[in-house]
Amino acid sequence: MHCPTCESENxxxxxxxxxxxxxxxxxxCNRQFxxxxxxxxxxxxxxxxxxxxxxxxxxxxxxxxxxxxxxxLQNYVNR
Ligand SMILES: [Zn+2]
Numbered sequence: 058m059h060c061p062t063c064e065s066e067n068x069x070x071x072x073x074x075x076x077x078x079x080x081x082x083x084x085x086c087n088r089q090f091x092x093x094x095x096x097x098x099x100x101x102x103x104x105x106x107x108x109x110x111x112x113x114x115x116x117x118x119x120x121x122x123x124x125x126x127x128x129x130l131q132n133y134v135n136r
Contacts, residue, residue: 058081060085061090062088062129063085063086063088063129064133065084065086068081068084069081071089078091079092098125098129102125106123106130106133110134
């Protein structure tokens with residue numbers, strides 16, 4: 058399991074939300090989140106990001122175009 062913001066695996070269970078879904082907290086960036094498959098970045102999106110990176114599009118523009126957060130994108134680029 059990964060933090061959706063910083064991709065850290067350093068996440069802990071942190072209670073549940075109103076509808077009973079498991080809530081998690083990231084110990085690295087302190088973000089709290091609920092796992093939602095809809096929020097997963099698809100392979101198609103990653104391919105699009107790779108293409109835009111090759112075209113030297115700025116990270117801010119890529120984040121806006123593809124619909125991902127800039128922290129996530131920065132982390133993706135760093136890998
Ligand atoms: Zn995190």
